[in-house]
Amino acid sequence: MSKSSFLALSAVLVLMTALSAIAPTLTEAHTLGDKLITEPMLTSQEPIPSTTTPPPQEQQPVQQPTFLRTDELPFQPWWQEKVKSQVSTTHTRQYDACLFGDSISSGLGNTLGNGTFNFALGGMSTVSLIEQLKILTSAKVKCNTAIIAMGTNDADYNITNDNFVKNLKSSIALVKGMGATKVFLIPAFYSTLEASYNPLLAGSIARVEEINAFIRQVAAGQKAALFEEDIQALYQGQALKKTLTTDGVHLNAEGKKIYRQALLKLLSVNLKRCQ
Numbered sequence: 001m002s003k004s005s006f007l008a009l010s011a012v013l014v015l016m017t018a019l020s021a022i023a024p025t026l027t028e029a030h031t032l033g034d035k036l037i038t039e040p041m042l043t044s045q046e047p048i049p050s051t052t053t054p055p056p057q058e059q060q061p062v063q064q065p066t067f068l069r070t071d072e073l074p075f076q077p078w079w080q081e082k083v084k085s086q087v088s089t090t091h092t093r094q095y096d097a098c099l100f101g102d103s104i105s106s107g108l109g110n111t112l113g114n115g116t117f118n119f120a121l122g123g124m125s126t127v128s129l130i131e132q133l134k135i136l137t138s139a140k141v142k143c144n145t146a147i148i149a150m151g152t153n154d155a156d157y158n159i160t161n162d163n164f165v166k167n168l169k170s171s172i173a174l175v176k177g178m179g180a181t182k183v184f185l186i187p188a189f190y191s192t193l194e195a196s197y198n199p200l201l202a203g204s205i206a207r208v209e210e211i212n213a214f215i216r217q218v219a220a221g222q223k224a225a226l227f228e229e230d231i232q233a234l235y236q237g238q239a240l241k242k243t244l245t246t247d248g249v250h251l252n253a254e255g256k257k258i259y260r261q262a263l264l265k266l267l268s269v270n271l272k273r274c275q
Contacts, residue, residue: 069199083132094144097144097146098116098119098180100133100175101124101150101186102125104149104152104249104250105118106118107251108259111260124150125151126168130174133178137178144182146178150188152188154167155188155210156199187228188208188211191245192245209238234258240255
């Protein structure tokens with residue numbers, strides 16, 4: 001072997017030895033590179049996760065929704081059918097007395113004696129009363145005496161004071177047009193104190209008092225008689241007695257008995273005065 005060939009072979013062997021020595025280091029660098037790629041490092045812009053438990057937040061009270069109910073009975077099919085049924089029964093007839101009201105009066109049924117008719121329907125206010133009276137007027141229904149027990153639902157519905165007064169005056173004019181020579185107004189019924197806090201059940205005591213003040217005002221201005229003394233047995237102060245109600249608003253059997261007796265007394269006294 002020539003001297004030049006020997007030197008070349010020696011150089012190759014030295015190079016191979018050097019490469020084998022650095023190979024593990026290259027492998028480790030490659031592995032470390034994969035780790036850097038697959039596990040991105042946190043930057044100063046990203047918050048470092050905390051291992052401590054955050055303090056519990058104070059629970060905020062739940063705000064109760066505000067309910068604004070309105071009288072839409074004239075648009076309800078069931079109400080239209082009820083009034084239609086009343087018309088078919090009372091068409092062109094004349095009664096000694098007619099009772100108009102909501103579910104509290106409706107609960108009495110037609111139990112006030114011959115010559116009377118109970119036109120009261122659940123949910124009614126002065127808004128739907130006007131529409132009912134217009135229909136009965138067209139059917140030529142006549143009432144010598146009209147008893148209007150309205151205001152309880154008006155106190156719970158979204159109606160302005162001016163509109164309530166206007167509706168009540170219009171109702172009185174309509175029953176007079178049906179032949180009523182005597183009109184009695186019964187103030188809005190109070191609910192129990194507990195029920196008065198629930199707008200889905202009844203109006204507040206304060207609103208009922210406000211409505212009743214307007215009823216007294218209209219009665220004086222329209223020469224209608226106010227009927228309230230004989231139904232005071234239903235109340236304890238300015239709230240319905242718990243022993244006389246089924247749900248804080250509507251009368252139970254004993255409550256209906258008191259209300260019915262009061263109306264019978266009214267009709268009896270009124271009939272004697274007319275004779």
